[in-house]
Amino acid sequence: MIDNFWKDKYPAGISAEINPDQYPNILAVLKESCQRFANKPAFSNLGKTLTYGELYKLSGDFAAYLQQNTSLQPGDRIAVQLPNVLQYPVVVFGAMRAGLIVVNTNPLYTAREMEHQFNDSGAKALVCLANMAHLAEEVLPKTGIRHVVITEVADLLPPLKRLLVNSVVKYVKKMVPAYHIAQAVKLNDALAKGRGQTVREASPKSDDVAVLQYTGGTTGVAKGAMLTHRNLVANMLQCKALMGANLDEGCEILIAPLPLYHIYAFTFHCMAMMLTGNHNILVTNPRDLNALAKELSQWKFTGFVGLNTLFVGLCNNEAFRKLDFTSLKLTLSGGMALQQATAERWKEVTGCAICEGYGMTETSPVVSVNPFQNIQIGTIGIPVPSTLCKVVDDAGVEQPLGERGELCVKGPQVMKGYWQRQEATDEILDKDGWLRTGDVAIIEADGYMRIVDRKKDMILVSGFNVYPNELEDVLATLPGVLQCAAIGVPDERSGEVIKVFVVPKPGVNLTKEQVVQHMHDNLTGYKRPKYVEFRESLPTTNVGKILRRELRDEELKKAKA
Known part of the structure; x- marks a missing residue:
């Protein structure tokens, strides 16, 4: 039962509770929605639309291929x-229908990052875009992956357009480096093989893991959050309960510029919108704001899911500002703090207010959101139904309303634990099911919550968690580095950017270019430093631990000066 404090905090018509066992697993939701909304558009990309019926058929073809043609x-x-x-939902739902656990992987990962995730998860198969296949080729011999499926960006488009787009990407834009993976199968060949074969539909239990979603958690190296079918179904129902009142089933057009491999977009577009039979416009490259604005001009879109960085960029884009926003009725923000100036500017440009929410990978991810009926800018809203929140001091003692403390969350969306890391699980998740977020928050008397500080050392770049330990571990492998530290510094566009401090070994003449190149070779884009500063020494504790807090404080003083 939901705690009595929260019961009367929900707007009229919104229940304080959902039934997380309404569906036994994700596949039950998929089947029901694909039958109910069979002729409704599900996903569009590059001018091609898949209906829910087509999605179910294609995902079945892929499931059959996996079952009948692999080990x-x-x-x-x-x-x-x-x-x-379009291949993303086909592959993900096909894999689930075959009974596999999906490991979402960032396409921008370097070979080093791929190797860690593939080995940590024990992945036996990989589906990747041809653009990244050269890195896969480098990594595969060091992993347990035995089955590889490769797709080109336009593989699900009609034949002539597929040939044209794939040729431009490969030969004109030269975005597909040469690769040779002997065991690789083309996705379209796999789908063709599966087409005539029978699917043995998986029936996972609600507590079975559906997705391994990698995150730094609150510390260190990336860990796989075990998100079960029940976790994801619960969060889908929670999102629908608190946000769905403003959405009509089978009628909405939602813009999806955030990557589906990120849990925020995955749960909203692949889960909550599937439940409601709505139409998701997949944006492959949201960094190209002019192309994004051009895509948006083709749709009478009713919803937009983004984050602060993207809102800022679009509001400064002339083509975007000229769009017709008369149909837009829902804008959601998550992944990073929404700045008040950004929220005001978006409302001014589009006429639509932003509902900010809060979540973590470990909570599938949504914990709270501002109901569109009563938005309070500067807050993360109220907990989604069937979710309890509290703030505690360092001793774990619950704090009264209006007092700050570490935010803790309990609900059916809280992960099962970290994959094969019981010690790390025990640090964040107690025996009663309370998850420690590491974020410092205040719960107000009306139930709205505010984040007032963040995980001690985590850096948040455009909604992505970056952990200094990983950056410093990479930087320390550069010959000539004696000491190093990484911090986040404020940035108007991305919230924060990375600055690294380097103490060179005596007599070594390191350059900024060497540092930047080394980080570029070993880390994906959002983890690379924007600023490099060389020093003779770094502030440390009496046992030699580098004090990142002092470095951050110095940068803040500089910014204010």
Whole structure:
């Protein structure tokens, strides 16, 4: 039962509770929605639309291929390394229907990052875009991956357009470096093989892991959050309960510029919008704001899911500002703090207020959101139904309303734990099901919550968690580095950017270019430093631990000066 404090905090018509066992697993939702909304558009990309019926058929073809033509067994992990293209939902739902656990993988990962995730998850299969296949080729011999499926960006488009787009990407834009993976199968060949074969529909239990979603958690190296079918179904129902009142089933057009491999977009577009039979416009490259504005001009879109960085960029884009926003009725923000100036500017440009929410990978991800009926800018809203929140001091004692403390969350969306890391799980999740977020918050008397500080050392770059330990571990492998530290410094566009401090070894003449190149070779884009500062020494504790807090404080003083 939901705590009595929260019961009367929900707007009229919104229940304080959902039934997380309404569906036994994600596949039950998929089947029901694809039958109910069979002729409704589900996903569009590059001018092609898949209906829910077509999505179910294609995902079945892929499931049949996996079952009949590979050695994969239910419970095996399959890494999916795709941007926002039509192949993503086909592959993910197909893998689930075959009983596999999906390991969402960032297509921008370096070989080092891929190797860690593939080995940590024990992935036995990989589906990747041809653009990244050269890195896969480098990594595969060091992993347990035996089955590889490769797709090109336009593979699900009609034949002539597919040939044209794929040729331009490969030969004109030269975006597909040469690769040779002997065991690789083309996705379209896999779908063709599966087309005439029978699917043995998996029936996972609600507590079975559906997705391994990698995160730094609150510390260190990336860990796989075990998100079960029940976790994801619960969060889908929670999102629908608190946000769905403003959405009509089978009628909405939602813009999806955030990557589906990120849990925020995955849960909203692939889960909550599937439940409601709505139409998701997949944006493959949201960094190209002019192309994004051109895509938006083709749709009478009713919803937009983004984050602060993207809102800022679009509001400064002339083509975007000229669009017709008369149909837009819902804008959601998550992934990073929404700045008040950004919220005001978006409302001014589009006429639509932003509903800010809060979540973590470990909570599937949504914990709270501002109901569109009563938005309070500067807050993260109220907990989604069937969710309890509290703030505690360092001793774990619950704090009264209006007092700050570490935000703790309990609900059916809280992960099962970290994959094969019981010690790390025990640090964040107690025996009563309370998850420590590491974020410092205040709960107000009306139930709205505010984040007032963040995890001690985490850096948040455009909604992505970056952990200094990983950056420093990479930087320390550069010959000539004696000491190093990484911090986040404020940035108007991305919230924060990375600054690294380097103490060179005596007599070594390191350059900024060497540092930047080393980080570029070993880390994906959002983890690379924007600023490099060389020093003779770094502030440390009496046992030699580098004090990142002092470095951050110095940067803040500089910014204010």
